[in-house]
Amino acid sequence: MEEHVSAYVAREQKKPLPPPPTEAGALAVLRKNLFATPLDSIVTILLGLFSVWAAWRIFDWSVLSAVFTGSSREACLAGDGAPVGACWAFVRAKFGLFTYGLYPVDERWRVDLTMLLLVAFTLPFAIPRVPFKGLNLFLLVGAFPLIALVLLTGGQFRIGxxxxxxxxxxxxxxxxxxxxxxxxxxxxxxxxxxxxxxxxxxxxxxxxxxxxxxxxxxxxxxxxxxxxxxxxxxxxxxxxxxxxxxxxxxxxxxxxxxxxxxxxxxxxxxxxxGDLGLQPVPTSRWGGLLVTLVVALTGIAASLPLGILLALGRRSHLPAIRLLSVVFIEFWRGVPLITVLFMSAFMIPLLLPSGVSFNQLLRALLGVALFSAAYMAEVVRGGLQAVPKGQYEGAQALGLGYWQMMRLVVMPQAIKLVIPGIVNTFIGLFKDTSLVYIIGLADLLGAVRRGFSDPNWITPTTPASGLVFAGFVFWLFCFGMSRYSIFMERRLETGHKN
Structure with missing residues (x-):
């Protein structure tokens, strides 16, 4: 009997059998996620057909039926009743306006050099493996704003x-x-x-x-x-x-x-x-992507340090500092950005002493910086509250002072925890720069809208083409910031995974 039973007992480990064809591979993934039930199958088919139709219409409008070359509106008009898609010839003809505004053509090399320096100073600082971070930080934060200001304006300021x-x-x-x-x-x-x-x-x-x-x-x-x-x-x-x-x-x-x-x-x-031989260019002639980047980068560079100070002030044990920080944050968070821009444009000149004046762009920069700093303060405060209390107590047990504790122990952890919130605030600020158009500053969106009024390019498809171009530029910058934040989150992640 035992010999008969042993014939059915394996004497060595058997290799596992492959899964059934319906449970592995691309077909299994589609079946599980898209065609699991009859209702899922119907919804998948309908959405798939709609997606194909929408993609084809967009491709036909933007590529097949689009006009890429031309010197006037006639190029983007249907002569024999044929459909005309995007008028990219308009974007091509107005590209200088969209990028530089009314900046003098012979001086646009200064804008190009400024943007090139921005990329040259930002990339080494953003790449973790590049050495000399201290020197690079000084070039980016200390030297570049000064160089950019002189290049873009031409210098020769009257300073009392x-x-x-x-x-x-x-x-x-x-x-x-x-x-x-x-x-x-x-x-x-x-x-x-x-x-x-x-x-x-x-x-x-x-x-x-x-x-x-x-x-x-x-x-x-x-x-x-x-x-x-x-x-x-x-x-x-x-x-x-x-x-x-x-x-x-x-x-x-x-x-x-x-x-x-x-x-x-x-x-x-x-x-x-000083006189460096550069032609002065007033900020009233700036426009397009130049103004968008100036407003966005200034707001980003100013909002983070101001937000950190306001967050620390709101958590301070000194009642006066805490009260001032709370009043500042709640005031600026309770006012729409459009109102802030109007206030900065029309009220700041009334508050300045006699003989002192700020141009329109500088007033907008001040309003945007203060507005975004209030939102940044709350993001940073959330990170400070997420740091365990033991970190504070451990830093104090080592004999560190308040500022040493914040700089070496608490703030690095808090900033790491709120990277998504910080980048989200930066992205919102970058998109909100389009609101400066209401106070007379022609940013990228404002320059595109001004191009619509050119009688040489008035066609039914001109507005859609210009707005799609502006939207793509905004998306490009915002998507880049989002991807870099994800990269930094993964690099700075210190949690333990199972």
Whole structure:
């Protein structure tokens, strides 16, 4: 009996049988996801037919029946009743308007050079494996805005002595904070530098109230009191540098850090006020993709640091700072962006002192930056709340101060957690730049709409062609930001997978 049973017992492991043909391969996937039930099959067939029909109509309109060449509207009109699709000849003829606006043709190389520098500085910083991130960050954040401003405007700004003093006072405070980072710096000298900068602020405020004589230093016109404020700021910088050098053996390294802010301000003033041989181009002649990128990049670059500061302020234990942050965030979040743009265009000039004026583009940039900063603050605050409390306690147990704890421990984790929210805010900001058209700035969409009014290109298909082109450009930039955010999420992912 046992020998009879053993004939049915396997003496070695059998190879697994392949799955049935209906359970594997492309046919199985289609059957499971698209044709699982009769209702699924009907819906799949109907949607498939509709998709094929829509794709064919779009392809026919954009390629087969489209007009790619021509010098006037006659090229995009049906002569013998034949259907005419997209008028890409209109986009081709107005491409310069869509890209540069009314920027002078002979000077458009400056816009091209600016965009080329933007790509050259951004790509190495965006690629993780490229070395020298510190130098690249300085070129992208510190040098590029200055170079772009001079290239696009041509420089030769009329800068009053009050603005010179104000910028050097800011540099003095930054230099003092950098000197305070040197633990061996004598606190007495740092207090002297701080008091000199504070007195300079008071003198500068008084200079806007009391009239005084005029002095000319290089190409800048100072009043007596603004010149005193400027000299006090320079003295504050000198004291900070002396305090740091006298307590450190690395003189060159300390001087490079402490004197970097005033040197940057000096270079900024020289480039803005100096004559570099470039033809001045007012911002009223900017337009198209140039204005879209300027508004979007300025809003993005300003909203993230401002949003971080506002998020920290809203979580601060100091009631005054917390209250101011809450009021700022709730005010700007409660006002539509269109209202903000109108306020920036018409109310900012009323709030400025006599003799000071901002052009239309600068007012729009200020409004967009403040508006987007309020939304960014809430995104960052969500990341700060998601960081476990143990991270804060561990940083404090190591003896880290508040700013060290935020910079080294908390903020990197918070930013990593809210990358989708940050990029989502950036994408929304990029698309909202089209609203500046209502205050007279011809961004990409505004330039396209202005092209519709050209009598040489008025055809039934011209508006659709121009809007499709503008929509594709917006989609291209937004899709690029989305894909890069996904790449960074995967690279920074530190979770444990089973």
């Amino acid at each position: 002595g009050g603005w010179v003093a104000f910028m050097f006072i800011l540099a003095a405070f930054v230099s003092t904070m950098l000197a305070a980072g040197n633990l061996n710096a004598p606190p007495g000298w740092l207090r002297v530098a701080t008091w000199l900068a504070a007195i300079a602020v008071l003198v500068l405020i008084v200079s806007n109230i009391l009239p005084s004589g005029q002095f000319r230093l290089l190409v800048f016109s100072f009043t007596t009191l603004s010149l005193v404020a400027f000299l006090l700021a320079v003295a504050s910088i000198a004291v900070s540098a002396f305090a740091s050098v006298s307590s450190s053996g690395k003189h060159a390294s300390v001087l490079m850090h402490v004197l970097l802010p005033p040197l940057y301000v000096a270079a900024l003033l020289v480039l803005l006020a």
